[in-house]
Amino acid sequence: MDFSFTEEQTLLRNMVQSFVQDNYDFDSRMKIVRSEEGMSREIWGQFAELGLLAAPFSEEMGGLDGGPIETMVIMEELGRGLVVEPYLPTIVLCGGILSRHASDAQKETHLPGIIGGEDVWALAYAEPQSRFNPADVLTSAKADGDGYVLNGTKAVVAAAPWANKLIVSARISGDQRDSDGLGLFIVEKSASGIATQDYPTVDGNRASEVTLENVAVGADALIGAAGNGLALLEEALDFGIGAVCAEAIGHMKCLNDATVEYCKTRKQFGVPIGSFQVLQHRMVDMFMEYEQSVSMTYMVNMKLTESEAERKKAAAGAKVQIGKSGRFVGQEAVQLHGGMGMTEELNVGHYFKRLTVIDTQFGNVDHHLKRFAAA
């Protein structure tokens, strides 16, 4: 048993941390969020130069051979900076699916553009009716000659406004919620028949409603075997959970530090409000929630590459912990900042909002409690 980080992992953390500190303070972040595009291509390019976009890919693909622990380290630091650039959808979700399951030809076609920072990817899996069940897919993929024709609507696709490529889940066969019969397809966002409605989300990100109308793709668009898409998708979402857990502990750490600092300096009744025991105990509870979350984040990221059963249970458990703790820490950080916590001007509210979205992302507490019980 060993919970220490390797020297390389520590170097990686330091590098990301100082990059975020130097280039992504809260003001810069808000400028990016409020800009027309809502992300910074320049920052994304710098991520590529730093090798962050290559981190989880194997060396023969041009990557740095990192695993879930490296992703965790990166995501935690990005979380501290509330970074909006699409590391999660492009690298963790879509990049992960490609590196684990794409054919050599697909990898050769697509990975260089990811690693080089030219391409942004989004994973289009949820649908208006699907809630948190990734098997609930109405989007159809009809075999047509060598390829497929896709029809359907994808809901709240994170980072889609920025993306030029999508991975789309679609049903090749079976009924609406069957676990068999799904396929994951690589689709150019510029393909004819794709329309998007783009919008901001409450956490400072961007997303789209994506409709596909008779979108024709070739046989080379399908990742893995036809009909096996759900297994690939569920695995990707669990990797996504490992990553957002890490992002969330970054947020919680910043909120806890900010709250303790604020309570030491803010004076009411002639004393720092941190001298009130009720607030001290509240901050102790926040601290304990954070520590428990760190533990579950380490746990899930160590188990992502274990058996499917173990991976699922670990991901469900970690997501429940992060959902509950994130909610508590976010709400109490706002509360202890008083009126200041309610302002758009302070970063506290923005961490709180991102944690709120993470609570829902990839399924909320109730969803994963059920999943945990069933695993």
Add this chain to the structure above:
Amino acid sequence: MDIDFAPEDQAFRDEVRSFIEENYPKHLAGVDRGELSKEDFLAWHKILAKKGWAAPSWPEEFGGTGWTVTQKYIWNEESATFGTIPPLPFGIAMLGPVIYSFGNQEQKDWVLPGILSGDTWWCQGYSEPGAGSDLAGLKTKAELDGDEYVVNGHKIWTTLAQHADWMFCLVRTSSDGKPQEGISFLLIDMNTPGIEVKPIITIDGGHEVNEVFLTDVRVPAKNLVGEQDKGWTIAKFLLGNERSGIAGVARSKKAIDRLRDIARAELEDGAPLLDSADFARKISELEIDLTALEYTELRTLASESKGRGPGPESSILKIKGTEIQQRITELTMEAVGNYASPWVPQLDRGDNYRSIGPDYAEGVSQGYFNNRKTSIYGGSNEIQRNIIAKMVLGL
């Protein structure tokens, strides 16, 4: 003990219900308080004023309705069920009772009619950057110069000051003795030179609160309510009134109904979310807590009608009422699933804006974020617990 309504109460319920249905402005039906224009905020208030129903809580001699406790309760319930935009609290709930309890005749004559009619919009100038929970720490200074006070200072969190004609303001007129002893209650015309109102945007993206900067603002001495340096008693009297209205039971009932409608429409694996045992249990828990609060409020009202004023127990109503409101907004957000996250600010909506996801998902996250304020303002829930500890439990 008896909880049934008498036949005359039923008749009253029918009367007010049909009045609301017949007279409520059509374009405001189903509209939330959210970002309203000044006119829309006041539209219903002005209709009620004509009917003589703007201030049911006031004594009849000052323009109240003379309704019994039960009738007032029915009125609140019917208003909430319909979803009216209630008259703003600053005039009716806060300042009015101060003026008829502490004001002189001249003040009663010029302040109360404007509150009743809705012609004068008041804002509450209590909090300052250094004086939040510790309100008595306020520093905004008022110095008497002839027959005018000269006011200098900085108020913050002033709700809807951007629309206000007047502000009731706590100012420091003396620094001798205990901090509570040098505070005065002053009425200030927001059009006076030297007043600057600056918006504060909250985490839900709304413009609801402001900073108010006062620089050499000259206020006629006759705008002082009560005695100079004795404003603290008035300030606390007002806070007591503010708290008791804050339980919001009837509106929470309505919000739970809405939550249930949403959970009926949302699907989880093809079945209504409301059919999920987990989700239904959470709604039930909320409803039970709300029922307990309703009976606690009724007990308080009943003892008030026997002449006992709102005591420190009213802190229970504030704490439980706001906790329940917050949980409702939280669960409503949870109900809409993925569609809680889209957020298109009003200003950025072009002509061909289509709402994203189901209509009922619109604004639920903002509602959740905005509602975090309720455990902070009106005396934070920590401060309310301190009050109960000290005043009720004797700790």
